[in-house]
Amino acid sequence: MSNNPFGHSISSDDIKDTLGFVDSWEERYKYIIDLGKDLPALPEDKRTEDRLVRGCQSQVWIDEQMEGDRVQLAVDSDAFIVKGLLCVILAAFNNKTPQEILDFDIEGYFEELELMNHLSATRGNGLRAMVARIQDIARKAA
Secondary structure, three states: OOOOOEOOOEOHHHHHHHHHOOOOHHHHHHHHHHHHOOOOOOOHHHOOHHHEOOOOOOOEEEEEEEEOOEEEEEEEEOOHHHHHHHHHHHHHHOOEOHHHHHHOOHHHHHHHHOOHHHOOHHHHHHHHHHHHHHHHHHHHHO
8 A cells, every 4th residue: 555664664763763863953854854755645536535634734644554454554745844744653653553553652752752842833733633543543443
């Protein structure tokens, strides 16, 4: 389904390690935006109302499919920084079992990345809405 590398060849630990080497938040933003460039576009027929995430400032679509016991996610957004943030989330959640998604300490991950300290309140709310949608997908699949 999804040919993105996040959760496959790029893990949450890879993101933490890379951001750990980057000093300034300007450079971290640049890295996050660059991550988004590795995200394949979601096909137009998947950009439907039921896949749209509510609570996001930008338009965000999340599509899922089970492959065996693993959740495969395909995502897209109309904003570059949000695409990058989706990649940060996918590195933690994509290609995992529903239980692994539910057990993952996403708040701790965001704290380690110091992400919420550097996002506007509306972006932070959007990020949490994206996480909540994926966790809801995992709960339904569990």
